[in-house]
Amino acid sequence: MTDLLLPVLHAAAEVLLSRPGLAGQGHDAERFTAEHRQVVIDALVRVPALRDRLRRDFQIRRDQPDLKALATLVLSPDDDVVRAGLRLAEQVSRKETACRTLRKRHQEKTDQLRSKLETARGRLEHTDRALQSTKGALADEEKRTEELDTQVAALQRRLHDPRILASSLLGVLQRIPDPADGGPETRDPRNPRTGPQEGCVPPLVPAAQAAGIAPEALVAALQAVITPPQPVSAPPRVAVTGERHLRVHPVGGADEIGGSCVLVEAGGTRLLVDAGLRPGDPALPPRDIDRALAGPVHAVVVTHAHTDHCGYVPALVERLPDLRIIATPETTQLMPRMWADSAKLMGERERLHRRWGGDSEALYQRDAVEAAVQRCEEVPCGLVRRIGDLTVELFPAGHILGAAGVVVRAGDQRVVITGDISGFRQETVDGYSIPDSAREADLLVMESTCCAEDHDSRETRVKDLVRAVEEVYTAGGRVLIPAFALGRAQELAMIMRRHLPHVPVRLDGMAADVTSSFEQMTQDRTSPLRILGDSVTRAQRPGDLDLFASGVVITTSGMLTGGPAVQWAARILPEPRSALFLSGYQDEESAGARLLRLVDEQAPHLSVNDHGVERNIPLRARVEMMRLSAHADKRGLLDIADEVGAHEIMLVHGLRHRQRDFAKVLGVRGHTTVATGEWGGA
Structure with a gap:
C-alpha cells in the first residue's frame, strides 16, 4: 500500500508554489510537501478556494478508486468533512507504516529462518556424505574381511593337506639362500639370481643329514607325497623318451588377448599353463576349454595373477577337485584376492539379471575360491616340480610381481611358455631372466600382445x-x-x-x-x-x-x-x-x-x-x-626369441593379423615359426 493522501498534497503544494510570493524560487512540489507537510494540510483546511481549484483541476485515473474516494472527502466544500477525511488519511497512513514495519520484521525473520535452514541442509549434506563415506568404508572393510575369511579358511584346510604341506616343504628345502639378500628376498624377481652362489648350500642338505638319509631320498619321499604313485590297477603309462611325445595345444588366448590357456600333454599326463577369463560382460572361460576337459587334467601352472591368465581356475577346481595349482609364492598370494573380486562381480551380475528376468549364471562363487586357494602350491623360480610324466620349472618373466615363464619337460623334449613377459626394469619388478633349461628348447610359445609396436624407452x-x-x-x-x-x-x-x-x-x-x-x-x-x-x-x-x-x-x-x-x-x-x-x-x-x-x-x-x-x-x-605397457614390444620379443633359440616358435596372446606380420619378421631373423594350434605328437 502507498500514502493515498500524498498525490493530493503534491497537487496542493503546486498551487501554493504558484502564488506570487513563492513563484520563481525554484521550489519542488514533492520536496516542499516532504518538508512542509503540515503547512500544506493546514492550507487545505483553511482555504476553501484551494479546495475548489483542486476539485476542478486535480486529475484522477479510473484505476485509482481509493484515491478518488479520499479526494472527495479532503476536497469537500464542508470543512468538517475535510477534517474527517484528513483524520482518516492519517489513520490509514499510520496503519500502513505499522504494516511496513511488520513486513520488514517478517522478512528479517524469514531470512533468518532461511539461513538456519540452509545451515541445517549443509550440515545434513555433510552428515550424509560422512555417512555414505562410512558406509563405503564399511563395505570395503566387509569385502576385505570376506576375502581374508576366504583365505584363512582355505589356509586352514591347506594345513591338513599333506600334499600341499609336502610341496611347500620341498620348496623351502630346495631353495638356495643368497647371502647378498639373506633369504626371503631371493624370491623377489627384482633381485634375480643368475645361478647357485658358490658356497651356498640349500636347506635340503642339512635337513637330509639330520634325518640320516640322502638328499635325493628326501626329495623322492616328499615328491611321492605330492604325487602319489598310481594304483596297480591303473593302465600303464606311455613311456616318454627322446621321441616327440610332447604335445601342445592353445585352448585359449591363441589369436586373441585374454582367456589364456595352453594344454600340454605327454604320456598319460595333461596339464594347463594358465586358465584365464576372456574380457567382456559377462566374462567368459577360455575359448576351447572343453577341448582340454575332454580328458583328465592333473595340474594348472599359473604364470601370473592377472584374471585373463588365472581367473578361470576356481571353475576348474569345481570340476576337477584334485587339480594341482602351481605358481610362484607371490602369485599364490595374489590370486585369492583376484578370484574373490571376480566371484563378487559375477555374483552381482547374476543377481541383477535375475531381478530383470535375465539369465546370467556366475562361473563360480566363494566356495570355489576357497577350494582353489587350498589347492595352491608355492613353487619358487628355479625349482623343478614333477607332475606325472612332466616336469615344470618357473623363471622370472618381469611383467608384474610374481610373474613367471614356464619350462615344461618330457624326457628330452622341452617347451618354453613365456606367459606375459617384459625385459625392462619397472618400479615393482625387474625384467625376465631366461634360465639355461629354456635355451634351445623344442618349442617357444611366446606372447605377442605388442608384437607390432616399437615402444619408446x-x-x-x-x-x-x-x-x-x-x-x-x-x-x-x-x-x-x-x-x-x-x-x-x-x-x-x-x-x-x-x-x-x-x-x-x-x-x-x-x-x-x-x-x-x-x-x-x-x-x-x-x-x-x-x-x-x-x-x-x-x-x-x-x-x-x-x-x-x-x-x-x-x-x-x-x-x-x-x-x-x-x-x-x-x-x-x-x-x-x-x-x-x-x-x-x-x-x-x-x-x-x-x-x-x-x-x-x-x-x-x-x-x-x-x-x-x-x-x-x-x-x-x-x-x-599415456601407455606404460608391461609387455615386451617387437624388439623385446625378438630379443627373447634370440636368447631362447628354440627350434620352433608359436605365437599366442595377440591379434591374428599382427602375429602373421611378426612371424615374417621372425623368419627374416632366422627363426622358424609354426601355426598357432596343435603341435607335436608321436
Missing part, C-alpha cells in the same frame, strides 16, 4: 607422463588414471611418489587393496616395496569425489568398464582443467577405447554403463593415451 614414457601430470596439477586440475588393479596401479603410484612427491595421489578401489598386499608380501625383504604413505593415500569415497580438488586419482577399472573409475570419470571428464590418461591396453569394445574414438571425433559426451545404469558424461577434460 621406458624412461621417455615415464617422463612424458610426469610432465603431463605436472601440467594439469599446476593448472589446478585433477588427473584420473584408470589402471589395472594388479601391477599397473602400483607402478603408477610409485612413479608419482618418486617423480612428483609434491602432488597428492589417491588410490581407490581394488587398486588400493592390492597395493597393501604388495607391501605385505615384500615387507621382510631388503628392498621392500613402499607405496602408501606421504603423498600416496587411500581415497575416501564419496567425499573425495568432490573434495579432492587437485591431484592424481589411480583407480580401477583400467578400461573404464566399471568400478570407481566410472564415478571419478563422471566428475573429472566435465572439468576443462582436468585430464584422464589411459595407461594400458584397451579392448576394442571397452569404454576406454570408445572414449579415445569419441575424443578424435570431438563428440560432446561419453556413455558408460555404471551398475546397469547408462550415464552420459560431458567431455571437456583433456584425454590422452
Whole structure:
C-alpha cells in the first residue's frame, strides 16, 4: 500500500508554489510537501478556494478508486468533512507504516529462518556424505574381511593337506639362500639370481643329514607325497623318451588377448599353463576349454595373477577337485584376492539379471575360491616340480610381481611358455631372466600382445607422463588414471611418489587393496616395496569425489568398464582443467577405447554403463593415451626369441593379423615359426 493522501498534497503544494510570493524560487512540489507537510494540510483546511481549484483541476485515473474516494472527502466544500477525511488519511497512513514495519520484521525473520535452514541442509549434506563415506568404508572393510575369511579358511584346510604341506616343504628345502639378500628376498624377481652362489648350500642338505638319509631320498619321499604313485590297477603309462611325445595345444588366448590357456600333454599326463577369463560382460572361460576337459587334467601352472591368465581356475577346481595349482609364492598370494573380486562381480551380475528376468549364471562363487586357494602350491623360480610324466620349472618373466615363464619337460623334449613377459626394469619388478633349461628348447610359445609396436624407452614414457601430470596439477586440475588393479596401479603410484612427491595421489578401489598386499608380501625383504604413505593415500569415497580438488586419482577399472573409475570419470571428464590418461591396453569394445574414438571425433559426451545404469558424461577434460605397457614390444620379443633359440616358435596372446606380420619378421631373423594350434605328437 502507498500514502493515498500524498498525490493530493503534491497537487496542493503546486498551487501554493504558484502564488506570487513563492513563484520563481525554484521550489519542488514533492520536496516542499516532504518538508512542509503540515503547512500544506493546514492550507487545505483553511482555504476553501484551494479546495475548489483542486476539485476542478486535480486529475484522477479510473484505476485509482481509493484515491478518488479520499479526494472527495479532503476536497469537500464542508470543512468538517475535510477534517474527517484528513483524520482518516492519517489513520490509514499510520496503519500502513505499522504494516511496513511488520513486513520488514517478517522478512528479517524469514531470512533468518532461511539461513538456519540452509545451515541445517549443509550440515545434513555433510552428515550424509560422512555417512555414505562410512558406509563405503564399511563395505570395503566387509569385502576385505570376506576375502581374508576366504583365505584363512582355505589356509586352514591347506594345513591338513599333506600334499600341499609336502610341496611347500620341498620348496623351502630346495631353495638356495643368497647371502647378498639373506633369504626371503631371493624370491623377489627384482633381485634375480643368475645361478647357485658358490658356497651356498640349500636347506635340503642339512635337513637330509639330520634325518640320516640322502638328499635325493628326501626329495623322492616328499615328491611321492605330492604325487602319489598310481594304483596297480591303473593302465600303464606311455613311456616318454627322446621321441616327440610332447604335445601342445592353445585352448585359449591363441589369436586373441585374454582367456589364456595352453594344454600340454605327454604320456598319460595333461596339464594347463594358465586358465584365464576372456574380457567382456559377462566374462567368459577360455575359448576351447572343453577341448582340454575332454580328458583328465592333473595340474594348472599359473604364470601370473592377472584374471585373463588365472581367473578361470576356481571353475576348474569345481570340476576337477584334485587339480594341482602351481605358481610362484607371490602369485599364490595374489590370486585369492583376484578370484574373490571376480566371484563378487559375477555374483552381482547374476543377481541383477535375475531381478530383470535375465539369465546370467556366475562361473563360480566363494566356495570355489576357497577350494582353489587350498589347492595352491608355492613353487619358487628355479625349482623343478614333477607332475606325472612332466616336469615344470618357473623363471622370472618381469611383467608384474610374481610373474613367471614356464619350462615344461618330457624326457628330452622341452617347451618354453613365456606367459606375459617384459625385459625392462619397472618400479615393482625387474625384467625376465631366461634360465639355461629354456635355451634351445623344442618349442617357444611366446606372447605377442605388442608384437607390432616399437615402444619408446621406458624412461621417455615415464617422463612424458610426469610432465603431463605436472601440467594439469599446476593448472589446478585433477588427473584420473584408470589402471589395472594388479601391477599397473602400483607402478603408477610409485612413479608419482618418486617423480612428483609434491602432488597428492589417491588410490581407490581394488587398486588400493592390492597395493597393501604388495607391501605385505615384500615387507621382510631388503628392498621392500613402499607405496602408501606421504603423498600416496587411500581415497575416501564419496567425499573425495568432490573434495579432492587437485591431484592424481589411480583407480580401477583400467578400461573404464566399471568400478570407481566410472564415478571419478563422471566428475573429472566435465572439468576443462582436468585430464584422464589411459595407461594400458584397451579392448576394442571397452569404454576406454570408445572414449579415445569419441575424443578424435570431438563428440560432446561419453556413455558408460555404471551398475546397469547408462550415464552420459560431458567431455571437456583433456584425454590422452599415456601407455606404460608391461609387455615386451617387437624388439623385446625378438630379443627373447634370440636368447631362447628354440627350434620352433608359436605365437599366442595377440591379434591374428599382427602375429602373421611378426612371424615374417621372425623368419627374416632366422627363426622358424609354426601355426598357432596343435603341435607335436608321436
